Amino acid sequence: xxxxxxxxxxxxxxxxxxxxxxxxxxxxxxxxxxxxxxxxxxxxxxxxxxxxxxxxxxxxxxxxxxxxxxxxxxxxxxxxxxxxxxxxxxxxxxxxxxxxxxxxxxxxxxxxxxxxxxxxxxxxxxxxxxxxxxxxxxxxxxxxxxxxxxxxxxxxxxxxxxxxxxxxxxxxxxxxxxxxxxxxxxxxxxxxxxxxxxxxxxxxxxxxxxxxxxxxxxxxx
Numbered sequence: 510x511x512x513x514x515x516x517x518x519x520x521x522x523x524x525x526x527x528x529x530x531x532x533x534x535x536x537x538x539x540x541x542x543x544x545x546x547x548x549x550x551x552x553x554x555x556x557x558x559x560x561x562x563x564x565x566x567x568x569x570x571x572x573x574x575x576x577x578x579x580x581x582x583x584x585x586x587x588x589x590x591x592x593x594x595x596x597x598x599x600x601x602x603x604x605x606x607x608x609x610x611x612x613x614x615x616x617x618x619x620x621x622x623x624x625x626x627x628x629x630x631x632x633x634x635x636x637x638x639x640x641x642x643x644x645x646x647x648x649x650x651x652x653x654x655x656x657x658x659x660x661x662x663x664x665x666x667x668x669x670x671x672x673x674x675x676x677x678x679x680x681x682x683x684x685x686x687x688x689x690x691x692x693x694x695x696x697x698x699x700x701x702x703x704x705x706x707x708x709x710x711x712x713x714x715x716x717x718x719x720x721x722x723x724x725x726x727x728x729x730x
Contacts, residue, residue: 528571529553536575540582543591552585553578559660577659580628584668597723598626600669602677606631606658608639608697609675612709615646615653616716622728625720628669630661632680642697645705649713671719690719 521529536549557574586592599617601610610629617627635658646653661682666672671688674681676696683689692715697705720727 525571529557529574532571532575532578536578536582539579540586543586544582549578549582552581556581573657573659576657581662581664584628584662585664587668588664596623596625597670597725598628598668599671599673599719599723600661600666601627601629601673601675602631602661602681603629603675604632604677604680604696605635605698606660607635607637608642608705609692609694609708609712610673611638611653611656611658612642612646612697612712613673613675613692613716614656615651616713617720619651620716620727621720621725624728625723625725628665629656629659630665631658632660632677634658634660639697639705641700641702641705642709644702645697645709648702648706649709671723673719 533546533550533553536553537546540549553574556578557570559577560570560573583592587598601613601617603610606629610631614627614629617625621627638653638656638658643654663682666682666687667684669687671690672681674689674691675694681689692712694711695708697708700708717727
């Protein structure tokens with residue numbers, strides 16, 4: 510890693526430094542035909558910074574940073590025309606990226622499989638995904654417990670063919686030429702599982718409609 514990157518994260522433990530080095534190596538193997546090491550390391554470290562201020566699980570920070578950096582680099586490759594697999598890309602946005610957008614992401618990925626790409630983000634990302642949302646989705650045999658609240662970045666929004674907003678209002682980013690939809694849905698925050706179920710079911714209905722509009726075959730029932 511560059512000297513600048515290490516200077517910015519000199520407070521990291523030895524284990525965290527090793528984890529970031531390993532993450533950088535993996536990302537370099539994946540994107541070396543598109544981006545140089547400096548770009549890859551910059552995305553990894555700025556992704557780390559996105560989580561470092563609010564996360565309560567510092568041992569997981571390098572893993573979260575790697576996952577987010579991979580998503581951002583994939584988005585940038587699409588924006589810059591380095592990667593075009595023809596799959597539609599949908600981005601689900603809400604305030605905390607802890608409930609509605611995570612439920613929508615879970616349904617979209619479950620139903621579309623490898624036929625489309627979906628991401629999610631929040632204007633003010635929370636710390637954890639809403640436990641009631643996790644439980645409600647588990648009832649549908651969809652596991653979103655491994656997801657994590659994250660912000661959006663310009664390259665992620667610009668790479669999306671459709672941006673679905675859910676209550677983020679004026680904070681939601683607007684880019685010309687991108688299709689936007691606003692889904693007016695109750696926020697699951699503070700609700701129990703019974704109250705989240707109707708929200709979950711309405712989100713599933715809307716996701717299915719969106720997949721149909723995008724001509725994306727549903728791989729699962």
